[in-house]
Amino acid sequence: MGEFDLIQRFFTRERPPGADVALGIGDDCALLNTTPGAQLLISSDMLVEGRHFLSTVAPERLGHKALAVNLSDLAACGARPKAFTLALSLPRVDEHFLAGFAAGLFALADAHGIELIGGDTTMGPLNICITVFGEAPAGTALLRGGARAGDELYVSGTTLGDARLALEVFRGHIGLPGEQFEAVRRAMELPQPRVALGQALRGLASSAIDISDGLVGDLAHILRRSGVGASLEVDALPASAVLAAQPPALRREMGLAGGDDYELLFSAPAAAREAVLEAGRRSATAVTRIGRIEAEPGLRLLDAEGRVLPLQPRGFDHFKP
């Protein structure tokens, strides 16, 4: 099967383009329509086997995750997704893999009403590079730099730490009963980008980021950009039933420094608390208050009694072994 057949067979869909797409796959460029008064938001992630996914992942789930981690970046900025491109390097044309990958990819694309508009395919070591495009009214995008002393800190969802827990099972460091393993494995392989919540937070949140490198590591980006510090109530972190059943030290470590979470971490003025919780309800996404932005630089981890913990977990870095 040649390069062009592959695109035609697995990645071309016959469907009327939405209002966002003027021209999809098949020419030198794709054409997007833009909305007057809006800015275009762009994010790009590259996924490599062994670093971003394991060889054991089902192709459907890999297709889902490759798009999900990109949509999560749009969510963190409060953007409405418009479209995406896919560049794919494959060691061989594996029809089972491609059919599954495309099915998972397009299922998530359909859930968010977006279309694949272009990209590239080549032969080489497995590599997946997706670039997503979204839109927000000019000046309304949520950024990392807007947190102010007195703001409250929130995290979305109840899966924080689950993906890392699953990874530790794969690594043989931890054992879990089959059903519990399946639950955290879903969190790792099928993250749900918080796109609806991100849009609902425009005008409410003062800063936001998606958690890909661990809560503490990604919070550090907000603090540095905003020129502030924070205290984090470690025992207030949401946890799934599986994570909640783990020993406290492990639970804290997974929640604080797990990585691969794709939940939103954001700040909002204290006066906006009710509106933030309402945004969570409106987008059917759990929202938990987990701390406070403070003028004093640095991060303080507090336990349930308000005592400072010595723990300083590190963020995940793709260039560390």
Next chain:
Amino acid sequence: MGEFDLIQRFFTRERPPGADVALGIGDDCALLNTTPGAQLLISSDMLVEGRHFLSTVAPERLGHKALAVNLSDLAACGARPKAFTLALSLPRVDEHFLAGFAAGLFALADAHGIELIGGDTTMGPLNICITVFGEAPAGTALLRGGARAGDELYVSGTTLGDARLALEVFRGHIGLPGEQFEAVRRAMELPQPRVALGQALRGLASSAIDISDGLVGDLAHILRRSGVGASLEVDALPASAVLAAQPPALRREMGLAGGDDYELLFSAPAAAREAVLEAGRRSATAVTRIGRIEAEPGLRLLDAEGRVLPLQPRGFDHFKP
């Protein structure tokens, strides 16, 4: 060196953003400003060692080429480049490679007045994925499907076939004196995207494509999309001094099916001939008339006496060995 240091050290530049860029590297998304009445054009190419470039290429030239092949897609559509993202997978942090790659990349970016606005870095087999963004007034983008019987066919530049000739020297199939080899090697490693010509052709050309898979293969895309045929005057193809000195059969083969050329192939109504040549002069780019669009399907290759040649070279396919 960690992932974040790498971006900071090699790919972050302190410079005032242009009017196109509202926010560059450093947040979950980049933000582009859009122009009222314009459409956004997007193209993405993935480069893999051994398939798109040889391990012998200098890092500066690889940085140039990775961006050039993407800008060539914008050129083919007549777009004005706005910005680009870079996703990079590296087997190790090689400072010599990164410094050279960044130098070549940014030199070409500066030549076209565009900025790197985001992307990704990870550890893995060497892979370079660039996505470029451009703009054109709505409805004016040059596409593959507009060629009409009676239109004339043109190709830009004088390097057609040179890149393939250089590849054949690397492969040991052909020998060239050192100076001649350096000349065609430049064509292979430092292609010049025809961005100014592409924009000058808006409103003139009826169809356009950039030649990456060989003239005949890419012309076939125009013919299929436009529902027409063509005759090509093989001996009218432009050739560099090096290629012109090769035996006629080799010269034809390189010109017709070389690949990696990144020249523009386009059609325009016969009445627009003078305006097309003027667009070439205005953009300081050679433009050569090489054939004619015809109602009869298929491609006819004619020699200088107008005789039909049996030769039917194939386009380059990245999934063929």
